Amino acid sequence: MTASTSLILKSINFGTRCGTTPSRWPKRCGATPRRDSETTTRFLRRSVTSSLRRGDPHLMAKRVVQNVYSYPSKKAESGLLWRARYRSPSHKIIEKRGFATRDQAEAWLTAEKTKLNTGEWTDPRKARVTVSALAPAWLALKKATLKPSSFAPLEASWRNYVAPRWGDVELRRIVNSEVAEWVGAIDKSATMKLRAYGVLNGILKQAVRDGRIPRNPAEGVDSLPRKTSQRHHRYLTPGELHAVAEAAGQHRALVLVLGYCGLRWGETVALRVRDVDLERRRISVRRNAVETLGEIHEGTPKTRAGSRQVPLPRVTADALGAALGGKAESDLVFPGTGGGYMRRVRASSGSKSWWKSALREAGAENMVLHDLRHTAASIAVSAGGNVKAIQRMLGHESAAMTLDIYADLFDDDIETLLTRIDALTQEAVGGNSMAD
Secondary structure, eight states: HHHHHHHHHHHHHHHTTTTOOOOSOOSSOOOOHHHHHHHHHHHHHHHHHHHHHHTTTGGGGHHHOOEEEEEETTTTTTTTEEEEEEOTTTTTTEEEEEEHHHHHOOOOOOOOHHHHHHHHOGGGGHHHHHHHHHHHHHHHHHHSSHHHHHHHHHHHIIIIIIIHTTTTTTTTGGGGHHHHHHHHHHOSHHHHHHHHHHHHHHHHHHHHHHSOEEEEEEEETOOOOOOOOOOOOOOHHHHHHHHHHTTTTTGGGHHHHHHHOOOOHHHHTTTTTGGGGTTTEEEEEEEEEEEEETEEEEEEESSSGGGGEEOOOOHHHHHHHHHHOOOOOBBSSOOOGGSSSSSOOOGGTTSSSHHHHHHHHHHHHHHHEEEEEHHHHHHHHTTOHHHHHHHHHTTSSHHHHHHHHHHHHHHHHHHHHHHHHHHHHHHHHHHHHHOO
16 A cells, blocks of 8 residues: 555545545444445445555545655765656656756656646656657658658668757657757758758657647747759750750650650650640640659659649641650650660760760750759740649649749749830720729
């Protein structure tokens, strides 16, 4: 029987002897045979102990065994340090040592009691686990829910940035200021910093949900960098695009699809013949083939808005019609060597790639294949396309994303817009003047 249980029972027995108990108990001392008194005491003992085990909120305060002791220590100038202990909901003794004064020990004990009463208490022993011990389960969950192309950067971030700094650190020893300092010390882009922080933050969030720590020490970091969009893309004019397409030879149709339709590379190389409707001049984007760690994985498009129908300009439809001749419905539109998926031309591939050769022959500035997606957006804006239409064509999640990425294109279009407004205004004003 615990000390708190004994205290409650003493109070109850005192009330029994003094006639302050409920009506079903004896009113006067000595009015009940000893046998009944012992039976009542045993009943009360079982009742109180059962309530304590159930975590009865009315007895929660009694659960904390407020014991504060001093003990000899050579580390203290006075030769004494203080320790405090209490009993957890699972009846385990929780103790903390090293307090310089009794007041500090009692303050800690009071704080723990408050956590017990408010339901914020977590077993401090569970916070002694290291980040590395929890990372595999978190990474496994992410691997099961993310595409390989999205999971690979997370796993690399854990391996290269999070594990070296936090892998051997216990949860209870992680503090917000040190997390902020670590993020700032990563000498990489804002994207890499945010990804590394996201991995650590995700593991600690799961630790909170699992009841290992009461709150996430990585939350609320004020020094996180802002991920800014690249506003100055490289664009080809329609004339330059056609010149590069002609110089690309057998890849002419591929260049025109990328430069006019704005498909992502993975969406383009995953196209099957059945996805192309030359009569309606539409491409149905249904799949995405992404290369991760040297392997190509086919899945759904990058975003929910990625599954879409994209219009085909006539010149692109004609080029595709010639490229599709003799192919079956299930064949890839743009197969690579050996009939598999075509692999992206890397920026490090040098001047011998077909893409670099086409740029050089056409006299165009050096750019990567993804810049053809930006070119498609530029041509669409110049043709008068609104933000919503361009968002659907590119498969962006929102029009805000389209504006954020291509704000410079819409800024350049302001002068044209003003000219059109002036023309409409002049027509209206002139018409009214004539009517007067």
